[in-house]
Amino acid sequence: MIENRHPIPRGAFHSFAQFSTAQLPILKHAFVLLLIAMGKILGVVNQKGGVGKTTTAINLAASLAIEGLKILLVDCDPQANASSGLGFQRDDNRHSIYDVLMGDASAEQVILPTQLELLWLLPGSKNLTGANLELAAASDRAGRLRQALLPVQASYDLVILDCPPALDLLTLNALVASNSLLVPMQAEYFALEGISELISNLERVRSAFNPTVTIEGVLLTMYDDRTNLAQQVTETLREYFRDRLYRTVIPRNVRLAEAPSHGKPVVLYDPRSKGTEAYFELAGEYLARNGIESPRAKQRKAAGALHPEKLDKSVRFWPYS
Numbered sequence: 001m002i003e004n005r006h007p008i009p010r011g012a013f014h015s016f017a018q019f020s021t022a023q024l025p026i027l028k029h030a031f032v033l034l035l036i037a038m039g040k041i042l043g044v045v046n047q048k049g050g051v052g053k054t055t056t057a058i059n060l061a062a063s064l065a066i067e068g069l070k071i072l073l074v075d076c077d078p079q080a081n082a083s084s085g086l087g088f089q090r091d092d093n094r095h096s097i098y099d100v101l102m103g104d105a106s107a108e109q110v111i112l113p114t115q116l117e118l119l120w121l122l123p124g125s126k127n128l129t130g131a132n133l134e135l136a137a138a139s140d141r142a143g144r145l146r147q148a149l150l151p152v153q154a155s156y157d158l159v160i161l162d163c164p165p166a167l168d169l170l171t172l173n174a175l176v177a178s179n180s181l182l183v184p185m186q187a188e189y190f191a192l193e194g195i196s197e198l199i200s201n202l203e204r205v206r207s208a209f210n211p212t213v214t215i216e217g218v219l220l221t222m223y224d225d226r227t228n229l230a231q232q233v234t235e236t237l238r239e240y241f242r243d244r245l246y247r248t249v250i251p252r253n254v255r256l257a258e259a260p261s262h263g264k265p266v267v268l269y270d271p272r273s274k275g276t277e278a279y280f281e282l283a284g285e286y287l288a289r290n291g292i293e294s295p296r297a298k299q300r301k302a303a304g305a306l307h308p309e310k311l312d313k314s315v316r317f318w319p320y321s
């Protein structure tokens, strides 16, 4: 075990996350449909840059869309990497989430279709940098995103928010709008640095704005299991996060890094890559943890019952069966 030099007391995350750690029981069918119909909002947050938030937001969104869920990806980062990663290069004339937050456009007016039939994008823009300042004195400055998404969220099975690498007003808006949070991190020695800050911010958000926000999970990204250090850090993280640490880990994979420069999620850039497989596995774990059977899973099941010999075993879904 590596020495514990992290500032968070053991179990802090877990006790903080007590509202969220209860595993959902296998949900009754109608209730599942109701949950899906309600349109859940999943924030992908970590104030550290370069931990895989955008890569996760794009590729989880794409995998779930291919699984048959209707997904809206919202790019809340002034760097707009989620937008360019889906092929929308910088365009100062295009409306973005900035206009929506400022009350100059509705979300519906700004949402764009993508190369995947069931994936939609609410693009970001460089203007968002100004939103932090411009919203500072505004009324309901923390609840703008939540309000903006209200009219559209029921049209999607899931809304995914890609957050900036900062604990700023934009991230605060995302925390307030989210029903649950996915925290990507790298298995490095200082992985927990900054997490105590994120957690105390979450506590404040919970008590002031959004008492029901839960931790969906913590996801290890850019994982290299050849190193002992990665394995030791994983053990430490599992002690802190317990069942909130996702079993799926995203390996370091060059295709994941290349895909955004082609404006595509990895599944369209290289469907056979390890990165594609990992993000499908993540989608499978997300669906399983939330008791959701995707439309594609239903089709696979039906096809398997009719033609067991045709069951496609090439892509594995968690939990493996």
Ligand SMILES: Nc1ncnc2c1ncn2[C@@H]1O[C@H](COP(=O)(O)OP(=O)(O)O)[C@@H](O)[C@H]1O
Binding pocket: 048, 049, 050, 051, 052, 053, 054, 055, 056, 081, 165, 221, 222, 223, 250, 251, 252, 253, 254, 256, 257, 258, 260
């Ligand atoms: N699993 C991975 N394997 C290889 N490169 C990755 C992986 N995940 C992310 N990257 C690359 O690492 C960099 C940071 O990732 P990104 O998703 O943009 O992080 P964040 O949004 O947290 O700042 C990007 O260049 C991205 O392409």
Ligand SMILES: [Mg+2]
Binding pocket: 053, 054, 055, 077, 081, 163, 164, 165
């Ligand atoms: Mg990013």
